[in-house]
Amino acid sequence: MDGSMVSQKKINNTSVTELPPYLPVVSVIVATYYRDSSLKKALLSIVSQTYKSIEIIVVDDNADDEWSKRVEDIIKDTEKCSNYRILYIRNETNKGSAETRNVGIRTASGKYITFLDDDDIYLPNKIENQVKHMIEEDSDYCITDLELYDENDRLIEKRNRKYVKQNKQNDLLRFHLMHHMTGTDTMMFNRDFLVSIGGFPPINVGDEFYLMQKAIEAGGIFSYLPVCDIKAYVHTETDGLSSGxxxxxxxxxxxxxxxxxxxxxxxxxxxxxxxxxxxxxxxxxxxxxxxxxxxxxxxxxxxxxxxxxxxxxxxxx
Incomplete structure (x- = not known):
């Protein structure tokens, strides 16, 4: 990508990255499975982003008529209160989280792709901050910091990536094996690069770890943005994929x-x-x-x- 797309302006003697006049489209993929109220919150957090050049793709993995009707109704309600049209895809059979996200990747048309789990939310500047950063760094893939909350909205863990000292392939692999540079919501990819490495592997627990490893071993340009613009939830009271x-x-x-x-x-x-x-x-x-x-x-x-x-x-x- 041509780094000349990025310009700088001065605010209080501080350089601030400005986005290009033509905003690249960011595809946000939401894989959903038996969630309704949290899915509503997730979608509202996307349509409330400061960055407006967004394609929203919801991939329904319920394979259940009643639940799919709920998802469709949530999408219609979200569209009514926003200027967005949401692309809805329904899996005829349950495919699991990894392949469901891959369905979204194959459908996405944006220059960049990011993800939001159906029980997490973006803070308003998430996409804008990450797109600016990726353009500025000319990166193929990027992660941010991660904060985890429990069901009562209590912060239970912070994960920053201060261990990332080098961007060389061997160093990144070492950091990843030791610390896990993961958190699906924190990831953003150049679409062409993500497609070239084949998307998520067909593993539903740990798929994000293996995806990051594939990206590192493919030799893509990596960047780290040291902020957290998401709220990810850990389910301590149910035996979901994130616990139990x-x-x-x-x-x-x-x-x-x-x-x-x-x-x-x-x-x-x-x-x-x-x-x-x-x-x-x-x-x-x-x-x-x-x-x-x-x-x-x-x-x-x-x-x-x-x-x-x-x-x-x-x-x-």
Whole structure:
């Protein structure tokens, strides 16, 4: 992309990036599955964006006539209170979150593609800030920081990417294996690049991790925007994909996958990955109020790397 599209102006002696006169279209893909009230909030947060050159694609994975009718009604209500027309796609059979997002990717016409889970929301400047950043950096893919909330709208975790010190491929892969540069809502891609790497892999737990790995290994230009313009929700009271048994199963599978890369990492980095693995299991168990398993995994995490474990638990609290 030609970086000359970006201009600068001075406000209080500070350079501020201005968008080009012709605003590139951003396709926002919302995969939905058995959500209604939270889907309403998600869509309202999109149509309330300061950035207006947006294509909204809702892919309905319910494969249920009654629920699909609810989704269609929510879309119609959202269209009535905004100037947007929302593209609605219904899967005839349940495809899972990864393939459902891929349906949206194949349909998208925007220069950039980003995602919003049907139970999360964007803050008003999310798309504008990220598009400006991607144009300025001429990047193929980008992530931001991430903040997680519980069902009571209480902030429970902040994830910033301050560990990103280098943009070289080997460094990015190391950062990703250790820390997970994930959070589907935080990602934005140049559409052509995303299509070239094949979109999401057919895995419903951890698919965003594998997608980011594909992007890194494809050698695309990466950029990191150190802000958080989303609110992502963790469901501690239900056994969804973000918590519960599926979370634990997916984490264990991912840990076994990461071990294949241990020969490329130093011992310190390997121990950090082991520590983080058990810490993730510990947090998943405490969210389920399984205090015995929490203690078991917390102890394993601590003895894998005591200092890093202490830092991780402090950051999450």
């Amino acid at each position: 048994e599926s979370k634990i199963k997916g984490e264990n599978e991912l840990y076994e996958y990461k071990k294949k890369y241990f020969d490329k990492l130093c011992f310190h980095d390997q121990q950090y990955i082991v520590m983080r693995h058990y810490a993730v299991l510990a947090f998943a168990e405490i969210r389920r109020k399984n205090y015995g398993n929490f203690m078991k995994y917390a102890i394993r995490s601590f003895f894998s790397s005591p200092i890093n474990c202490a830092r991780l638990f402090i950051e999450k609290n």
